[in-house]
Amino acid sequence: MKPFVYNALPSRVIFGSNTLYQIKDELRLLGKNRGLVLSTAGQHKAASQVSNLLGEFSVGCFNGAVMHTPITVTNDALKIVMETKADCIIAIGGGSTIGLAKAIALNTNLPQIVIPTTYAGSEATPIIGQTENGVKTTQRTLKVLPEVIIYDVELTKTLPVPITITSAMNAIAHAIEALYSKDANPFISMLAEQGIEALARAIPIIYHSPLDSAARSDALFGAWACGTCLGAVGMSIHHKLCHTLGGSFSLPHAETHTVILPHAVAYNESATTEVMARVAKALGVSNAAQGLYDLAAQHGAPTSLKEIGMNASDISLAVEIACASPYWNPRPIEAKAIHNLLSNAFYGKRP
Incomplete structure (x- = not known):
């Protein structure tokens, strides 16, 4: 066996069917009660569903996530975070939405709950890629690693x-x-x-x-x-x-x-x-x-x-x-x- 180094990443993973309905419990486990739900414009209905499941623990939705995490969009989202006094970020969608959640966490240290609906895998990484002035750069930091990942097989069945x-x-x-x-x-x-x-x-x-x-x-x-x-x-x-x-x-x-x-x-x-x-x-x-x-x-x-x-x-x-x-x-x-x-x-x- 060759020598190696392995660092385990500290994330909680919930995997199964209809696990989305555990979202409020997961927010409580983090000790938070003001969740802001993120999505792309195309997944605003899914974001609304999550917001409804959170009930009084939701401060609303931001549906402006786009590909490659442009800094301009992150800045718009950060304004909403400040206005709503959100204490947790909840992302439902693929890499674009999860990337935005990570960008917010990078700037605020807020915890993240992510609900992937594609197979991109970015939810399991401490890596963020951001685009500014036409150049995409990446960095690795535990600040952007989501605290909780909820995998719900049912949510992927409608993925085209x-x-x-x-x-x-x-x-x-x-x-x-x-x-x-x-x-x-x-x-x-x-x-x-x-x-x-x-x-x-x-x-x-x-x-x-x-x-x-x-x-x-x-x-x-x-x-x-x-x-x-x-x-x-x-x-x-x-x-x-x-x-x-x-x-x-x-x-x-x-x-x-x-x-x-x-x-x-x-x-x-x-x-x-x-x-x-x-x-x-x-x-x-x-x-x-x-x-x-x-x-x-x-x-x-x-x-x-x-x-x-x-x-x-x-x-x-x-x-x-x-x-x-x-x-x-x-x-x-x-x-x-x-x-x-x-x-x-x-x-x-x-x-």
């Missing part, structure tokens, strides 16, 4: 299939990068393989039967497992590229992860042959990069940066941004090779 697939691919990316992370350890690696296997098993079933309870449960467990991996160890080239493309070119988050993942895996394959064999086994395929591409393509997910809004003329700038600051990756970061990676991803070439 296209979002389900890209969100699940986003989660798989966390686990794969955790397996070849310089901080890898046996516990997280085991969890990563379980997460990949659960999501790969769930995706085809949900694609054909979106209301399948067992598949939705597998997918939500996989999301938690992969998110825990993201929170426990460092990420590499895949996440760096996705943050660059999302923050600087406003590409959609989960779709960007879906497109980039097979190409990032192919980039690192020669330096991580043992890891890629484990990924392929978890996916049930012979080649990890090709298996990931096929998993997306066969279930209606985008496979090219072109189809999600990127311009070919932006590739060179993306390479420049991604290579601007040194970071660890199992294979050295080489601008020419990264340009080739992004070109393949732009045109949707199968690895």
Whole structure:
């Protein structure tokens, strides 16, 4: 056994069906009684439901969360926090809403209860990404780690299939990068393989039967497992590229992860042959990069940066941004090779 360091993260996790109805009890356990509910505009009905369940413990809703956590939106939300004298932040939704909750916590130290409705996994991490002046930056701090995560399988059944697939691919990316992370350890690696296997098993079933309870449960467990991996160890080239493309070119988050993942895996394959064999086994395929591409393509997910809004003329700038600051990756970061990676991803070439 190789030496390793593992830091467990202090979060309370409630997993099951109809767990949303425990929200008031969880607020009480935190010793709070003035919860502000966050969501995107599209999920305002879900936010209202949570607010109603809280009853007198709710101070209202803020439905302005958007992708990539722009500082301007955070500032608007902070004004509402001050006006309502909220003592707890409650987020229902995906990465956009959870990102806003984290940004508020970063600025106020208020506790968070998060209720994920997608498979992005950010709820399980002490990581926040924020966008200012067209640049997305990330930082790791326990100040933004949610105190409570409520996973309710029933809430994910209405998640549209296209979002389900890209969100699940986003989660798989966390686990794969955790397996070849310089901080890898046996516990997280085991969890990563379980997460990949659960999501790969769930995706085809949900694609054909979106209301399948067992598949939705597998997918939500996989999301938690992969998110825990993201929170426990460092990420590499895949996440760096996705943050660059999302923050600087406003590409959609989960779709960007879906497109980039097979190409990032192919980039690192020669330096991580043992890891890629484990990924392929978890996916049930012979080649990890090709298996990931096929998993997306066969279930209606985008496979090219072109189809999600990127311009070919932006590739060179993306390479420049991604290579601007040194970071660890199992294979050295080489601008020419990264340009080739992004070109393949732009045109949707199968690895």
